[in-house]
Amino acid sequence: MENEPVVQVSGLVKRYGAKTAVNGLDLVVATGAVTAVLGPNGAGKTTTIETCEGYRRPDAGTVRVLGLDPVADAERLRPRVGVMLQSGGVYSGARAEEMLRHMAKLHAHPLDVDALIERLGLGDCGRTTYRRLSGGQQQRLSLAMAVVGRPELVFLDEPTAGLDPQARRSTWDLVRELRADGVSVVLTTHFMDEAETLADDVAIIDAGRVIAQGSPEQLCRGGAENTLRFTGRPGLDLGSLLKALPDGCGAAEPLPGTYRITGSIDPQLLATVTSWCAQHGVMPDGISVERHTLEDVFLELTGKELTGKELRA
């Protein structure tokens, strides 16, 4: 049971009229991990999540959440799963604290509401009605509503959209606390830094399909090569340097005294370069590593930026 995936999506197809929102999507989500579904707007993130939440019926393919069918087994599944919608979900006339207390009452063993309000910094606006809350306060209330029932699995649809940097960090901390306590988290985002710092596993999704999945490190390594630069005295023996480096690396001196090493840059490789320099009496200056980010990976895979801007014709 422990190693059974919490979410298993295979061959999911979902159409809205003539538009295909999800087009043969496969996704496996590990228990106890934070999984980020990353992609530009319109890639099919929300449709995928909402199918897992039981809101949408697949046109083809199967979806299993905690081993159950989200539509057919909805009644058994709902108490076990926490949901944060992208927006809304609260009576416009309800006060923040009132709504959270109400959600708590629908569960058998809810969290302590006062402590949760304190934790999410909603103390100042507990008496404020939902329509008068700021966007960030509405987001935090929605997050609180997703976790108050002590679920095994939470789906967070763009949990930090519209948050200021401090509130964003606080949300990230909460996600980490959830994971530490054994809650599985699936979140969608179009912020690559969010996926990179928060997620154990990232599924990159574009045009309704998962085009790559893995840990942020794996994804960044798996793409094109990274680059290490340094400066030193001109005319170093590149042949000797190359021999010291692992197979598949490249070394060049594009400008006199400026060196560029390409390949899979890890701590071991950095140590190899500096010890080679030490052997040859070279003081390497301005060492810099250009690591590939998920943004680069995404760009390479799709020809698009995460914002959805087309770069290739």
Add this chain to the structure above:
Amino acid sequence: MSAGTYTPRPGAAPLPRMIAAQTALETRMLLRNGEQLLLTVIIPTLLLVLFSAVDIVDTGAGASVDFLAPGVLALAVMSTAFTGQAIATGFERRYGVLKRLGASPLPRWALMTAKTLSVLVTEVLQIVLLTAIAFALGWSPEGNPLSVLLLLVLGTAAFSGLGLLMAGTLKAEATLAAANLVFLLLLVGGGVIVPLDKFPDAVQSVLGLLPVSALSEGLRDVLQHGASMPWAQAGILAVWAVLGLGTAAKFFRWE
């Protein structure tokens, strides 16, 4: 919060507790809303007081309050079960409240049960208030209270079905406009304050089939004329209830 705070311990609350909590919340939302109170409390009260005290409409033989009180009770039921419920539910649908509750442990049928209970609680409050005012104005009702109760329940079912049908199919703004317009039209043409026999015969027989006319005429037969049970009106309300609830169940969209 310390480590272990979020350790999963999922579970739904017992159904009666969920329904009670949902009913309490729905009722609070309704009573807190100013526009809703205007429709459900202020307008019926004003009509009852104004038209009883001032002879604006010829209400036939006897004290005007004896004619008006049953009509205003019918109006109160319509304002809560139809107008108020349609507008509130329409906006809950628009703002994703129904969607979000759909992911909570509360089953949909339990949500609808809570909505119905909240409508009934509100109606009891309205009826207590309007009855007290009517008595103060010299109302002397007759007839069997059980017949009154049955008519009120049938009327509530009929109006709820129509209100939910509107809320579950139209856009929230359209529901807001249409529900208010229907309220106004039925207030004038539904035998609430203007006796149906003031209208031409042909119009009269059509108006008599409206749910609010059936309810106000039925209540009037019992409370003003002491009839035991107006089966024709009860039948009209039952047909509206079946049609309204049936189509609402079929076409209601949660998002």
